[in-house]
Amino acid sequence: MTLSTDICYQALLARDARYDGRFFTCVTSTGIYCRPICPALAPKLENCRFVASAAAAQEAGFRPCLRCRPESAPASPAWAGTSTTVKRALRLIDEGALDNDGIEALADRLGLGSRQLRRLFHRHVGASPLAVAQTRRVLLAKQLLHETELPLADVALASGFGSVRRFNEVFQHLYGRGPGTLRGRRAELYQAAELTLRLPYRPPYDWQAMLAFLARRTIPGLECIDGECYHRVIRVGEAIGSVSVMHLPADNALHASIRLPELAALPSVIARLRRLFDLQADPEAIRLGIGRDPALAPLLDRRPGLRVPGGWDPFEVAVRAILGQQVSVDAATRLAGRLVERLGERVAGQEVPGLDRLFPLPERFTFDEIRALGMPGARANALVGLASAYRERPRLFDRRQDLDETVDHLCALPGIGEWTAHYIAMRGLQESDAFLPSDVALQRALAEQGQRPTPRELLARAEAWRPWRAYAVMHLWHADAATTVANPQQERGDATLA
Structure with a gap:
C-alpha cells in the first residue's frame, strides 16, 4: 500500500470516488471487505485494515460486500509501474492462465521460478497468484449472478470454475450460503443469445476520442461503428461470436453485449475488451507522470480521459x-x-448486418x-x-x-x-x-x-x-x-x- 491509513480512512468517510479501486477496506468486526464508496455506515478506524487489492482482502479471509459489490470497482492500479513481471502475470491470469494450469506453468511462461513469482505477488499485490485467480473467478461469478440470468451451472463455467461443486463450495465458504441466494430471481429457463455486462473504468474516459480512433480504422466485414456503438466479430480459440460495446457515462463503465457459444471463453473475451478499450488506465497517475512537461500539461487539460486504444489480438x-x-x-x-x-473466414448468422468475416x-x-x-x-x-x-x-x-x-x-x-x-x-x-x-x-x-x-x-x-x-x-x-x-x-x- 502506498496510501497511508489516515488517507484511506478519510477517503472512506467521504466516500471519495477518486479512491475507488485504489484500496479496499477490510472490516474486522464483520469479516467483510468494501470499496471506499460503500454506502454502509463507516466502521470505526480500529476495525479497519486497508489493502491494495480485492485478492489481498480475500486471501486474508474477508468476504466481498453485497452492497458496494467489489466486482464493480475499477481495476486496482496498485501494482502499475512497479513490476513488469507482475503486470504480465496479471494479464495472463485475467485470460485464464491458472484456470487449467498451475502456478509452475505460469512461472515458466514468465521465465522465473514459482517461489520468486509468489514473492513478487505478495510484494506488489498483497496476495498470491492463486488467490488473485480465485478472486477473479469469484468476482466475475458474482457479476454474472447480478447482471445476467444465466443458470448457475453456466455461471460456474463462464467464470472459470472447474466444476459446479467447486463453485458452490467457494461461495458457501465466502458467504455462508449458496450462489443462488445472491441472485434474488430464478434463471433456470434462461435461453438468451447474449450476455450484457458492465466493464468499469476509472474516470474520466474520452469515449469520443476512442470511437474516432477506431472508426477510421474499422475493417469492413470484421468490425463497424454504428452511432455510439462499436461492433466486432470475434474468435477466441475455437469459439466464434461477436461483441457490441457502448458507453455508460453515468455508471463510469462500458456496456458490453457478448454473443458467444462457449461460455468458458468469457474471461478471455472480457480481458481482451478491457485491453482494447484501455479500461485499466489510471488517469490521475498518468497526469502526474507526464503533466509536468509544459507542452503536455495543456493537452492533458484538454483531453483528461484520453486512452491508448488497444487491439483484439x-x-x-x-x-x-x-x-x-x-x-x-x-x-x-x-x-x-x-x-x-x-x-x-466467412461466418453467418451474426447479429449485426454486414459483419460476416473473421x-x-x-x-x-x-x-x-x-x-x-x-x-x-x-x-x-x-x-x-x-x-x-x-x-x-x-x-x-x-x-x-x-x-x-x-x-x-x-x-x-x-x-x-x-x-x-x-x-x-x-x-x-x-x-x-x-x-x-x-x-x-x-x-x-x-x-x-x-x-x-x-x-x-x-x-x-x-x-x-x-x-x-x-x-x-x-x-x-x-x-x-x-x-x-x-x-x-x-x-x-x-x-x-x-
Whole structure:
C-alpha cells in the first residue's frame, strides 16, 4: 500500500470516488471487505485494515460486500509501474492462465521460478497468484449472478470454475450460503443469445476520442461503428461470436453485449475488451507522470480521459502495422479490408448486418495471396514471415521481462523495425511505456520556432514521462491532428495506425 491509513480512512468517510479501486477496506468486526464508496455506515478506524487489492482482502479471509459489490470497482492500479513481471502475470491470469494450469506453468511462461513469482505477488499485490485467480473467478461469478440470468451451472463455467461443486463450495465458504441466494430471481429457463455486462473504468474516459480512433480504422466485414456503438466479430480459440460495446457515462463503465457459444471463453473475451478499450488506465497517475512537461500539461487539460486504444489480438495488430508501413491510415485500412475479404473466414448468422468475416488465421498467409493484394514483395515477405513465426511459436507475442527485451524480440522478425515494434507493443501488448521518437507527428507537435526535435532529443525529453510515454504519444498525435492539414505526406507520422 502506498496510501497511508489516515488517507484511506478519510477517503472512506467521504466516500471519495477518486479512491475507488485504489484500496479496499477490510472490516474486522464483520469479516467483510468494501470499496471506499460503500454506502454502509463507516466502521470505526480500529476495525479497519486497508489493502491494495480485492485478492489481498480475500486471501486474508474477508468476504466481498453485497452492497458496494467489489466486482464493480475499477481495476486496482496498485501494482502499475512497479513490476513488469507482475503486470504480465496479471494479464495472463485475467485470460485464464491458472484456470487449467498451475502456478509452475505460469512461472515458466514468465521465465522465473514459482517461489520468486509468489514473492513478487505478495510484494506488489498483497496476495498470491492463486488467490488473485480465485478472486477473479469469484468476482466475475458474482457479476454474472447480478447482471445476467444465466443458470448457475453456466455461471460456474463462464467464470472459470472447474466444476459446479467447486463453485458452490467457494461461495458457501465466502458467504455462508449458496450462489443462488445472491441472485434474488430464478434463471433456470434462461435461453438468451447474449450476455450484457458492465466493464468499469476509472474516470474520466474520452469515449469520443476512442470511437474516432477506431472508426477510421474499422475493417469492413470484421468490425463497424454504428452511432455510439462499436461492433466486432470475434474468435477466441475455437469459439466464434461477436461483441457490441457502448458507453455508460453515468455508471463510469462500458456496456458490453457478448454473443458467444462457449461460455468458458468469457474471461478471455472480457480481458481482451478491457485491453482494447484501455479500461485499466489510471488517469490521475498518468497526469502526474507526464503533466509536468509544459507542452503536455495543456493537452492533458484538454483531453483528461484520453486512452491508448488497444487491439483484439497482438497478431492482428502486428499485421495491420506492417500493412500500414509507408502509406496513409486510409490506404492501410483499405489494404486490411482486402486482406480480410480475401483470406478471412466467412461466418453467418451474426447479429449485426454486414459483419460476416473473421481476421485471417496465420495459416492463410502465403506469398502469392498477399502479393495479390497489391503489396510490395518485401512487405509480403514480412507478413508471411510474421505468420510463419506465429504458427511455430503461439506465444510469440507474450511480453518479455521488460519493454526493451520485447522490442528487441519483435525487431528480430523480418520487416519489423523499432517504430513498428514499439507500435505493436503499445497497442497489441498494452505497454504503457512504448514510445516512437522517430515519429514525424510527434516531432511536429513538439516543434519550437519551426525547429523539430531530433529522435535523440525527443527520447531524452521523454525520460521524464516514464512509465506513461504511450499516453504522451496519444496526446501528441491528437495535438498534431488538430493542427495539421490531412494529406498523405502529412500523415506519415500516423501511418501505421491502421
